[in-house]
Amino acid sequence: MTIGFIGAGKMAQALASGFIASRVASVDKLFASAPSMESLQGIKEKINNINVTTDNKDIVRKNDVIIVAVKPNILSQVLKEIAPVIRSENLIISVAAGIRIPAIEDPLPNGTRVVRVMPNTPCLVGAGASAYSLGTYAQSRDAETVNKLMSAVGLCEKVPESLIDAVVGVSGSGPAYMFVAIEALADGGVKAGLPRHLALKLAAQTLLGAGKMVMEIGAHPAELKDEVCSPGGTTIAAVHTLEKNGFRGALIDAVLESCNRSRELGN
Ligand SMILES: NC(=O)c1ccc[n+]([C@@H]2O[C@H](COP(=O)([O-])OP(=O)(O)OC[C@H]3O[C@@H](n4cnc5c(N)ncnc54)[C@H](OP(=O)(O)O)[C@@H]3O)[C@@H](O)[C@H]2O)c1
Structure with missing residues (x-):
């Protein structure tokens, strides 16, 4: 299978790098287009020998699977x-936040197979979280193709399209919240005397480890939190401070804000 990207920015680079690292595609089978050779510089630097062009139509002519990774306002x-x-061989995959399936299908010829995917940038390191919804004419083989591609770069779930805006709020935008959390944890460490590089390493590994425990042990996060809070100990003192400062409420609000913004983009 050859894969053509229209748009060569952050998301296209994350997916293309992830596909190569996971061996779901080799570099000779990957193509990318963007408005100028200058815009293609980033993807060329990340992925040596990727096939590039400034002609979007050429991407469609040369590939069956087309991933459209441009900003929502120009989709x-x-x-x-x-x-x-x-x-008829083309499968059009849109990763644009907020743009609903009818709006993707509308400009395309009647019967075009479309899948809407909401990925996130950790696809770059094989730890993405993606959800997808099938368009009107997409077939089960298209679901298999999307599953194969997105599972190669992380978790992949099929959802009804009505839930995609909520997916944007949790996992599409989520890496940014977690980067802020890592930076803030590290700042705390520095304030308490740790060298910056060590504080950052410990903070990032802590988020990674906590996520891994939830995924692999399958226990409720509240149970895992209770296990590390010994009576009168350090962790419960810290949890108390988080609760007083509205940690949960801030995260819930962040998810809802992103979800609402995704809905607004769709209108
Ligand atoms: N980044 C994320 O975390 C994330 C997560 C989930 C979904 N998404 C979705 O992924 C899509 C791409 O986001 P991004 O973060 O990768 O944006 P980005 O870094 O700005 O990349 C957009 C790419 O599209 C190119 N482009 C602009 N006009 C074009 C045209 N007419 N034809 C072909 N290419 C064109 C841009 O080239 P220039 O540089 O020359 O403008 C750039 O290479 C968005 O729809 C976004 O909603 C992103």
Whole structure:
């Protein structure tokens, strides 16, 4: 299978690098387009020998699977541009936040197979979290293709499209919240006397480890939290401070804000 990216920014780079690292695609089978050779510089630097072009239509002509990874506000313009060269073999995968399936299908020829995917940037390191919804004409083999690609770079779940905005709120935007958390944990460590590089390493590994425990042990996070809070100990004192400062409420609000913004983009 050859895969063509339209748009060569952060998400295209994360997915393309992840596909190569997981061996789901080799570099000679990956193509990318962007408006200028300058815009393609980043993906060329990350992925040696990737095939590049400034012609979006060329990507559609040369590949069956097309991943459209442009900003949501220009998606419709790009879909209109490629519509005349769409073939029955093409599967169009959109990763644009907020843009709903009817709006993706509308500019394309009737019957075009479309899948809407919401990935996140940890796909770059094989630890992505993606959810997808099938378009009107997508078939079970298209679900298999998307599952194969996205599972190669992390977790992949099929959801009804009505839930995609909520997925944006949790995992699409989520890495940013966790980067802030890592930075803040490290700042705390530095304030308490740790060298910066060590504080950052410990903080990042702690988030990684906590996530791994939830996924692998399968216990409720509240149970795991209780286990590390000994009576009168250090951890419960810290948890008390987090609760007083609205830690849970801030995260819940962040998810809802991102989800609402995704809905707004869709309108
Ligand atoms: N980043 C994330 O964490 C994340 C997570 C989930 C979903 N997404 C979705 O992924 C999509 C891409 O996001 P991103 O973060 O990768 O954005 P980005 O880094 O800005 O990349 C957008 C790419 O599209 C190119 N482009 C602009 N106009 C184009 C055109 N007419 N034809 C072809 N390519 C064009 C840009 O080139 P120039 O540099 O020349 O403008 C750039 O290479 C968005 O729809 C976003 O909602 C992103």
